Amino acid sequence: MxxxxxxxxxxxxxxxxxxxxxxxKIAEKVIADERITDExxxxxxxxxxLGLTAILANYIREKxxxxxxxxxxxxxxxxxxxxxxxxxxxxxxxxxxxRDEGWALxxxxxxxxxxxxxxxxxxxxxxxxxxxxxxxxxxxxxxISQIKQHRPQLHVKGFTAVELDxxxxxxxxxxxxxxxxxxxxxxxxxxxxxxEIFDPEIRKQICEDKVDAEGWLxxxxxxxxxxxxxxxxxxxxxxxxxxxxxxHMSRLRNLQDKTNGFNTFIPLKFRNKNNDMSNVPESSIIExxxxxxxxxxxxxxxPHLKAYWPMLGRQNAQLSLSFxxxxxxxxxxxxxxxxxxxxxxxxxxxxxTDELVMLISQAGRKAVERDTLYNEVVQF
Ligand code: V47
Ligand code: SF4
Numbered sequence: 001m002x003x004x005x006x007x008x009x010x011x012x013x014x015x016x017x018x019x020x021x022x023x024x025k026i027a028e029k030v031i032a033d034e035r036i037t038d039e040x041x042x043x044x045x046x047x048x049x050l051g052l053t054a055i056l057a058n059y060i061r062e063k064x065x066x067x068x069x070x071x072x073x074x075x076x077x078x079x080x081x082x083x084x085x086x087x088x089x090x091x092x093x094x095x096x097x098x099r100d101e102g103w104a105l106x107x108x109x110x111x112x113x114x115x116x117x118x119x120x121x122x123x124x125x126x127x128x129x130x131x132x133x134x135x136x137x138x139x140x141x142x143x144i145s146q147i148k149q150h151r152p153q154l155h156v157k158g159f160t161a162v163e164l165d166x167x168x169x170x171x172x173x174x175x176x177x178x179x180x181x182x183x184x185x186x187x188x189x190x191x192x193x194x195x196e197i198f199d200p201e202i203r204k205q206i207c208e209d210k211v212d213a214e215g216w217l218x219x220x221x222x223x224x225x226x227x228x229x230x231x232x233x234x235x236x237x238x239x240x241x242x243x244x245x246x247x248h249m250s251r252l253r254n255l256q257d258k259t260n261g262f263n264t265f266i267p268l269k270f271r272n273k274n275n276d277m278s279n280v281p282e283s284s285i286i287e288x289x290x291x292x293x294x295x296x297x298x299x300x301x302x303p304h305l306k307a308y309w310p311m312l313g314r315q316n317a318q319l320s321l322s323f324x325x326x327x328x329x330x331x332x333x334x335x336x337x338x339x340x341x342x343x344x345x346x347x348x349x350x351x352x353t354d355e356l357v358m359l360i361s362q363a364g365r366k367a368v369e370r371d372t373l374y375n376e377v378v379q380f
Contacts, residue, residue, distance in 0.1 A: 006059065007031045013055050023052060030056050030297065038246050041298045045242040050286055053293035057324030060296050064303065065326045069365040070374065071356050074124035074157075074330040077113050079140075080104040083130030084166065087196070087207035089238065091274040093130045104132055107143050114147055114154075123371045124330070127158035128191055131210075137167040137178060141185035148186035155188050155372040161219040162194035165211035179222045189372055190223050192231030192266050198251050199244045206238065206277070217255055224261025229373060231264045231306070236291055237283030238270040245291075249298050256301045263374065264304040264327060267291045269312060285316060289323045296324025304374065314351070314359055321363045327370075331356055 004012065014020045014027045026040050036044075044053055082102045083093035094102035105113075114125065125147065127140075144156055159167075159182075168178035197203060198213035211219075220230045232252045236245055249265075256262050269288055272278050283291075296305050306327040309317035317328045331351055351359075353369070357380045360367040367380040 035300050041246040044294045057293035057296035061324045067366040068368045069360045070327040070370040072330040073122045076126045078129040080129045080132040082132045085210045088276040124155045131166045137171040144185040157189045160194035161216040162210045175222045183226050190230040192233040195233045196235045197240045198248045202240050224259035229263045233266045233268050235268050238280050264306045265302045266306040292320050292323040318363045
């Protein structure tokens with residue numbers, strides 16, 4: 001008998017599930033590379049079993065990337081944890097009035113961190129932190145220029161739209177002018193933080209004083225127009241519902257149709273330690289894996305889906321590779337404090353390349369070191 005092809009196999013697997021017949025149309029769309037609707041996205045969250053979402057997401061993941069699982073060699077610099085904003089879920093920041101309890105690095109201190117990686121084959125520096133009123137656009141442009149002078153090949157990825165919105169407003173520059181200035185100084189791409197949940201009602205309850213959805217999307221759009229690539233995150237598993245998650249992903253999918261500038265979507269699991277939302281329970285591992293799977297099915301125009309292992313934990317990140325994820329971030333070192341402070345089991349998020357490769361191959365996937373723009377550096 002002839003072996004079924006992947007598409008026939010997918011349909012057979014879906015049909016074998018008790019709820020399979022209700023999802024035949026979605027399965028056919030997935031096979032035909034057709035986009036699912038918002039209603040279908042909500043249906044998947046609400047009514048599909050974890051197994052069904054896994055089968056669909058894994059089909060898409062393997063069609064896009066086969067078994068390849070990407071990671072990069074990077075290090076983080078967190079210039080400050082002093083922040084003018086007061087997001088309720090944040091365990092990391094200290095208000096300016098309590099700045100003596102926090103830290104704020106000088107350019108020299110940050111350059112010392114950069115120099116400590118001399119001779120080590122990292123490809124990216126990821127700069128992200130709080131919003132300190134005294135660290136302005138000129139300060140960061142100067143710092144980025146110094147990095148590029150010292151190590152021109154190191155890719156500089158930095159600043160959430162929240163940090164940039166504040167810097168541009170303080171400098172009295174438009175988003176376009178501010179982005180151009182940073183780009184000219186050597187900023188090459190942007191991480192995806194600060195997006196949280198775009199819905200205004202939820203945003204008001206968890207992070208009311210920082211940039212809104214329109215502002216966040218505008219900054220990423222301007223970066224894309226300059227030829228920069230950026231990521232997008234979504235903070236899930238707190239007070240939002242499935243409709244809010246789909247609304248968030250829909251706004252990102254629409255901007256991606258326009259600019260094609262996003263590389264990666266990164267769902268971030270809400271962690272509830274040491275913050276003003278500690279009363280909100282954390283999502284289950286089932287919910288986390290479903291989140292990844294539905295994201296992979298819904299975000300058809302995003303090339304990559306990332307599980308950020310320092311937040312999720314390494315074993316759960318390994319598991320996510322069967323739920324649509326093709327990227328598990330990098331060999332970051334323990335300077336990353338955001339998640340250890342919010343209660344992640346990864347108190348010291350440092351993993352060597354050997355450990356990352358082992359983690360990926362244990363899950364039956366093929367580890368590929370990438371650079372920031374997903375050019376392949378080494379296949380393992
Ligand atoms: O925007 C803060 C999140 C984000 C908590 O683009 C929390 O490659 C969970 O965006 N529980 C910043 N999450 C980090 C970020 C990021 C990280 C890694 C890679 C990339 C990338 C981007 O951290 C914030 C917020 O959504 N966060 N507190 C918390 N308690
Ligand atoms: Fe500040 Fe970011 Fe924390 Fe919000 S999440 S308080 S913007 S550091």
